[in-house]
Amino acid sequence: MYFLFKYICLLCITFNAYIECGEITVNYAPSSLRFGSAGSLHTSEFDDVITTCMGYTPESLTWRGLTVTSAFKYPVASVVFGLKTEGVSIKIEGISYELKEDVSLSKTFDSVKSLIASRARRPVHFEKINVLDLVNKIEGLALPKAKHLNRHNAVDYLFLQEISTFPLITDFIKKNSSASNNGQDIIFIQVESFAPLVVTYGAASPQTSYNLAAEYGEDFPVIFNIVLILSIILIVAIIAVSVSMAFMDPGRDSIIYRMTNPRMKKDQ
Structure with a gap:
């Protein structure tokens, strides 16, 4: 053969x-x-x-x-x-x-x-x-x-x-x-x-007139996961900083304490 x-x-x-x-x-x-x-x-x-x-x-x-x-x-x-x-x-x-x-x-x-x-x-x-x-x-x-x-x-x-x-x-x-x-x-x-x-x-078939979504590349899942994880970390960090600042005790010697103390405001 x-x-x-x-x-x-x-x-x-x-x-x-x-x-x-x-x-x-x-x-x-x-x-x-x-x-x-x-x-x-x-x-x-x-x-x-x-x-x-x-x-x-x-x-x-x-x-x-x-x-x-x-x-x-x-x-x-x-x-x-x-x-x-x-x-x-x-x-x-x-x-x-x-x-x-x-x-x-x-x-x-x-x-x-x-x-x-x-x-x-x-x-x-x-x-x-x-x-x-x-x-x-x-x-x-x-x-x-x-x-x-x-x-x-x-x-x-x-x-x-x-x-x-x-x-x-x-x-x-x-x-x-x-x-x-x-x-x-x-x-x-x-x-x-x-x-x-x-x-x-x-x-040239009728199927080509459909509004089909674009095809994503092979790197799309990797890039998407990286952006998603970094975004979650950034949001959690902002929330943690905001909460810690909201419940922070400024102390008597701090400028925040002096500016918010009613007695000091009265003296001024």
Whole structure:
């Protein structure tokens, strides 16, 4: 399994449906591929990137972010994970590039399939998986435990359903893989339920209009206790001094005694 994973190219794509742009992140790539600094990438060029990664030289690749360092260690699989985020930025480990969507991811898959299938000399397994379609076909999914999501909410429930299909997708890919038979796998996975989740709970959701209290820092309890204890000590000290002065016997030789003695006042 480690040997197989060593030669897999994993790419994660996030789309913003409103402005038709997004981001592509190369989450993992073998040592035979080097992704460096480059400008934005159009989805119409993405099929050329995939075919180049798999060892099939395209007619023209204008994007300069990919360099093939070895012609003898091409990946045995490319996995593309598509996610619509409705403009929310997601931090994914790897190197990222701006992605401009001028064609759909589905058309990109069809183009990759057409290019590789016409030139391949070994078995190639192509799989395009829409997780939402898979959810509708499977009955009795065991939903994962959710701490912050409500299963009775339709949006949350759909997201949990899609998450629960991932182990099934993994088993399906392993069962139908051509990589174990000296072939290659091209896998496109599209997740649909994350976008409604962002609309419901994201920055533009109705929940953000609540007048919520500000969050305090980690040092707040310590500082609060110090101020509280010092305030209590100061108040107790003031009360003690005031009480002691109220019941203090000034004595006959004190100026207080002389100023308050009626006899001295009369003499004056």
